[in-house]
Amino acid sequence: MGFSLALYAKPVWKFSVVVAVEKQTADFYQTMLKKPISQIVRDQMATVNANINSASNFNGIYNFEVDSIYVFNGPAQAEAFRAHPNYQYCVVIDGKFTEPTVGGGWYGNYQTIYHSWPWSTDFASGPFGPGATDGLTHEFGHARGAVDIYGTRVEGVKNPVNGQTFEPVNSIMNFPYGNIVWDEYTTHLLNSTADGPIVGDQWIIKPFPRAINLTAVDAQGKPLEGALLEVYPVDWFSYSVNPTPVLRYTTTPFGTYVFGTNPFQPSTSGYPWTMRYSNFLIKATYNSVVVYKWMPLYEVQNAYFQNGANSVYNAILQFPAETPAIQITSLNAGNFNANDPITVSFSTEGTFEQGNTFSLHIVDERNNTFVLQTVAGTQGATLTGLLPMFTSSQLCKVRIVSSKPVVQSSDYGIVIHPSQLTLLAPTYNCQSGAIRFNTSGGMAQLSPSRHQVLPEQIQPITSVWSKSNCVMTPKRFP
Structure with missing residues (x-):
């Protein structure tokens, strides 16, 4: 017989197992197979060990050794949920002649595999058949720290984000039946627990x-x-x-x-x-x-x-190569007054569609957007415009936005200050001393009358000056 030398170089990881078989299940299959239940159980466990050791990447050779087999009467779940202090693992085999009240699987709190599988006159379909044995192998994977890979799966109809299905990696811990494949992740987990006890959740x-x-x-x-x-x-x-x-x-x-x-x-x-x-x-x-x-x-x-x-x-x-991009390359300044001209140059990468336009956007601190200029084109260009008026200094964002497709450049930060107050074309009466003037722009304080001009006061206002100031020239106040 030819065996790999590497196989013999590995340590043997031995685990003691007690197997409990429900009486009706034992009687039925002893009669069908004309074998004692102990032989039927040992044959199945030999296949479980072979299924696990078929993987070459485990660092040890698994030997789940059946140290005791017994037949019991009564509810299978009661047998599963009790202590078995003399053994590392317990397997309860139930042909479901009586419908159980709990599902089969690995019960870590009891270190027990409840192998619940309906009996059948077709051996291959029953609890000792190949499909059931693959399932039992899957549960022994859990016993040594493996997780259900299929628990990560997503069905497309239950994916409201993009409708895609996620199919996990092929593994016995994803779908076990007729599929003795030990994926990389499960192999790592089982190698990490090796033959030691699994206490708490540190291994995962x-x-x-x-x-x-x-x-x-x-x-x-x-x-x-x-x-x-x-x-x-x-x-x-x-x-x-x-x-x-x-x-x-x-x-x-x-x-x-x-x-x-x-x-x-x-x-x-x-x-x-x-x-x-x-x-x-x-x-x-x-x-x-x-x-x-x-x-x-x-x-x-x-x-x-x-x-x-x-x-x-x-x-x-x-992102794919065809993704177009816009990059702002220069601005004429970083600090502006309201109503100042702004000049923004930008470059492009990728392909924009025919009929595309580029727009110069200013976004204020409240996310209000001002479109200063829009031009048709598919290549980089220079856009200009007059900045909007504000009553207080604003930290604004400059961006270029295209239309076909809709693409936005990275934001470029600028500061826009209120414009200076300008006193325009005053009219005055030297007899009464009343002076009427128009203003435009931002904030200022008038002297000598010391009247405050608030930012929102863009309508004409009246101030009283002394007669010695009858000659007046419009001026800009800082």
Whole structure:
């Protein structure tokens, strides 16, 4: 017989198992197969061990050794939910001759696998058949720390964000029947627990990289400033995307968002494997182009297993080459007075459609938008206009916006001050001493009468001067 030398170089990871078989199930299959139930059970467990050891990447050889087999009467769930202190694991096999009140599966609090599978006159369809044995192998994966990969799945009809389906990686922990495939993540988890006891939740909450990042880049891999990132969570076994994002962030020139806290929220009690979320759908919008990326738990934790505790997981959201862009290249100033002229030059990348226009926008502190000029074109140009009037200094944003497609440049900050007060064409009466004048512009204080001119007072006002001031020349007040 030919065996791999590497197989013999591995340690044997041995676990003691007690198997309890419900009496009607034992009687039925002993009669059908003409074998004692002990032999039927040992044959099935030999297949379970073979299924696990078919993977070459485990660091040890699994041996779930059946140390005791017994037949019991009564409800199977009562047998499953009791202590078995002399064994590491218990398997309760129930052919469901009596309908159980709880579902089958791994019950970690009792270190028990409740193998609940309906009996059948067709051996292959019953609790000892190949499908049931694959399912039992899946449950032993749980016993050693594996999680349900299928719990990260999303159905397109339950995805209100983009309607896409998420299919997890192929694995026995995703779909076990006729599919003895041990994915990379499950292999890492089982190697981390090896043959030791699994106490608490450290085995699952510890393997996270030092940082989890999201990065928006262009087709050449350069970081993109101004990309809107939205992160939508997926609850375990919901098969759906939550329509409310847990994060909205606009990227800086580095194009990256670094999560301040772990978005999966490990150590959250009341959730499977004390993990709040199983997956995320990330939406990135740059100009009018949208890209998406999934971020399942297994992909993030694989970064830890591959590169260690100091590793960084970086979800790259790459925009296609055809995404056009606008870049402001120059302004004639950074500080302005109201009604001053502004000149803005910009360049473009990518292709804009025929009939496209570029508009010069000024956005004030209240997000009011003033369109100063619009021109037709598909290439960079220079736009000009007169700045709007304000009653107080404003920190405003300058941007260029196209129409086909709708693309927006990065914002450029400027300050607009109220314009200076100008005294225009006064009329006066030297006999009465009354002087009437018009004003335009912003704030000022008049002397010698010391009347205050408020910013909103743009209508004519009257002030009384002494007769010695009959000769008056319009002047600009600072």
